[in-house]
Amino acid sequence: xxxxxxxxxxxxxxxxxxxxxxxxxxxxxxxxxxxxxxxxxxxxxxxxxxxxxxxxxxxxxxxxxxxxxxxxxxxxxxxxxxxxxxxxxxxxxxxxxxxxxxx
Amino acid sequence: xxxxxxxxxxxxxxxxxxxxxxxxxxxxxxxxxxxxxxxxxxxxxxxxxxxxxxxxxxxxxxxxxxxxxxxxxxxxxxxxxxxxxxxxxxxxxxxxxxxxxxxxxxxxxxxxxxxxxxxxxxxxxxxxxxxxxxxxxxxxxxxxxxxxxxxxxxxxxxxxxxxx
Amino acid sequence: xxxxxxxxxxxxxxxxxxxxxxxxxxxxxxxxxxxxxxxxxxxxxxxxxxxxxxxxxxxxxxxxxxxxxxxxxxxxxxxxxxxxxxxxxxxxxxxxxxxxxxxxxxxxxxxxxxxxxxxxxxxxxxxxxxxxxxxxxxxxxxxxxxxxxxxxxxxxxxxxxxxxxxxxxxxxxxxxxxxxxxxxxxxxxxxxxxxxxxxxxxxxxxxxxxxxxxxxxxxxxxxxxxxxxxxxxxxxxxxxxxxxxxxxxxxxxxxxxxxxxxxxxxxxxxxxxxxxxxxxxxxxxxxxxxxxxxxxxxxxxxxxxxxxxxxxxxxxxxxxxxxxxxxxxxxxxxxxxxxxxxxxxxxxxxxxxxxxxxxxxxxxxxxxxxxxxxxxxxxxx
Numbered sequence: 001x002x003x004x005x006x007x008x009x010x011x012x013x014x015x016x017x018x019x020x021x022x023x024x025x026x027x028x029x030x031x032x033x034x035x036x037x038x039x040x041x042x043x044x045x046x047x048x049x050x051x052x053x054x055x056x057x058x059x060x061x062x063x064x065x066x067x068x069x070x071x072x073x074x075x076x077x078x079x080x081x082x083x084x085x086x087x088x089x090x091x092x093x094x095x096x097x098x099x100x101x102x103x
Numbered sequence: 104x105x106x107x108x109x110x111x112x113x114x115x116x117x118x119x120x121x122x123x124x125x126x127x128x129x130x131x132x133x134x135x136x137x138x139x140x141x142x143x144x145x146x147x148x149x150x151x152x153x154x155x156x157x158x159x160x161x162x163x164x165x166x167x168x169x170x171x172x173x174x175x176x177x178x179x180x181x182x183x184x185x186x187x188x189x190x191x192x193x194x195x196x197x198x199x200x201x202x203x204x205x206x207x208x209x210x211x212x213x214x215x216x217x218x219x220x221x222x223x224x225x226x227x228x229x230x231x232x233x234x235x236x237x238x239x240x241x242x243x244x245x246x247x248x249x250x251x252x253x254x255x256x257x258x259x260x261x262x263x264x265x266x267x
Numbered sequence: 268x269x270x271x272x273x274x275x276x277x278x279x280x281x282x283x284x285x286x287x288x289x290x291x292x293x294x295x296x297x298x299x300x301x302x303x304x305x306x307x308x309x310x311x312x313x314x315x316x317x318x319x320x321x322x323x324x325x326x327x328x329x330x331x332x333x334x335x336x337x338x339x340x341x342x343x344x345x346x347x348x349x350x351x352x353x354x355x356x357x358x359x360x361x362x363x364x365x366x367x368x369x370x371x372x373x374x375x376x377x378x379x380x381x382x383x384x385x386x387x388x389x390x391x392x393x394x395x396x397x398x399x400x401x402x403x404x405x406x407x408x409x410x411x412x413x414x415x416x417x418x419x420x421x422x423x424x425x426x427x428x429x430x431x432x433x434x435x436x437x438x439x440x441x442x443x444x445x446x447x448x449x450x451x452x453x454x455x456x457x458x459x460x461x462x463x464x465x466x467x468x469x470x471x472x473x474x475x476x477x478x479x480x481x482x483x484x485x486x487x488x489x490x491x492x493x494x495x496x497x498x499x500x501x502x503x504x505x506x507x508x509x510x511x512x513x514x515x516x517x518x519x520x521x522x523x524x525x526x527x528x529x530x531x532x533x534x535x536x537x538x539x540x541x542x543x544x545x546x547x548x549x550x551x552x553x554x555x556x557x558x559x560x561x562x563x564x565x566x567x568x569x570x571x572x573x574x575x576x577x578x579x580x581x582x583x584x585x586x587x588x589x590x591x592x593x594x595x596x597x598x599x600x601x602x603x604x605x606x607x608x609x610x611x612x613x614x615x616x617x618x619x620x621x622x623x624x625x626x627x628x629x630x631x632x633x634x635x636x637x638x639x640x641x642x643x644x645x646x647x648x
Contacts, residue, residue: 003418003419003420004418004419005413005418005419005444007210008417009209009210009442010245010327010442011329011417015417036303038412039416039417039418042412042418042419042420043418047401047402047488047490048401048488048490049401057399058400058489059399059401060401060402060490061401061420062403063389063390063405064404064408064409065411084408084411085301087303106461107457107461108455108456108476109464110464110468111468138465141460141461141462141617142616142617143460143617144319144613144614144616144617144620145318145319145324146319147315147320147324151320162613163319163613164620183315185315185325186462186465186466187462187466188465208442209441222469222471224468224469225468225469226468226471227471244315246315262469266441266470
């Protein structure tokens, strides 16, 4: 699934970023270096970022600007990383977060 | 006005306001129809017209007034209105058809000669129309102005096309 | 501890405009923003702005943003991105989680002579059954994804809220290739500008006034699958039996913004609740100075309005901060401020603007009444 906007009436959507690979729950996906991790996930159709601690309910993008923490995931072993404001780096290992302490 | 409940103007609400041309003026050729009915501080239409045919003045919340004698229906104001609320209507295009120009900021753009589904202010399909002109110079800053040929009777209703 | 003459919190239109004015006058300015890109909401506004053609009207927000950035750079403004101001402390100490220099963030304290808080506003939420389902998001979040990061957060949307944000983001979603199945508004009338509503109606988007979302149901993958809307009565409660189901995988909420004022609260700036402005806002005078000396505020943080008013308020704050430091003499500052206030008055006209004018005047009056004008005279050069 490719949710990237390749063409737009007003915006120049041609990417000037390098394509890199990151893994999400063990699956390798293409991403653009420097874009928010969340954008790379959405581009690949991934919309669930974590599950809540008590009721194991899914959460995903809500505010998009680093204020609500619904997009928090485990990144390179570190939990509670706000993926909407954290830039992609090549080889990042990302996991869907369970609860507040990560997997 | 009904527009604040539905988002759609009734053309009758416009006539009598100083933004629409008189019946006589329509017989002279293409002319601007400014469907702007709320007092918002805004005046790019006034400054965009090279013929000084649009007047807002001070304060800039005044509704625009069209000087229909000065207006030549060139379409520049259509691309400059931030509200995308100006149209060019040519009721003299042919004996049986009129031409309506509207701003269109979607892709893909149609091409001249294409047949498209023309819509009214409610987005409802009214009839098919033929694209006769597309203006998209750099100075329009990504607001192409599309002209569609439609039956004469629909000239006051057609204000766009279904997206491709 | 690093010392700066002016620290501006927030690199949106108010913050950048403030930084430019202060830097032009000669002050050393640091702007801090938690995002990875400056410009605040400006880089998401791909539509042409209203206003006076003498001041950016007809220009797209994104282009205004680029112009501001260029001017800031030209005037030597320092900008730390990926950096969060986590607290303000007595003595004008600014605690910053500085991520500007790499992925490892460092805690840094900066002593500022003047602080300008331009933290903008954040989106409200409406809670209906299923509101936490992934695929339900703020309209601003959808706008950020499509206009800044060029990705679609869904394929078919229901928009909740008919203010300008709801109307404009619906239009922008269609430009991005997302279908907008419906716009839902609880009030009997559309809240935003008629021309914005008109262009989405022309594009075939139905506007359901007097309706609300009662439930969002997940699809098989656990994200949004269906949206149930219903009519509301005059009490804004859903009317049983009027439910309709709309197929959608995206729900965007545009039900108002509230000013972000935590830092002002930490410094005990006097705040008052203002419904039209979106929540608690700081009392301030015509210099944009709050009830606490050397702390200024500008833009949506002082009350939710528009980018144009944010720019002008930022200029006022920047000029006033520079004046407080002695870089501008009082008479020059006064005359510059007078010109800007005239422009603000022009922006706050018409049926939409005049309500904001009334509220802004209330804030200025409250400042005079409750805080008085004991803000000490600035030193003359």
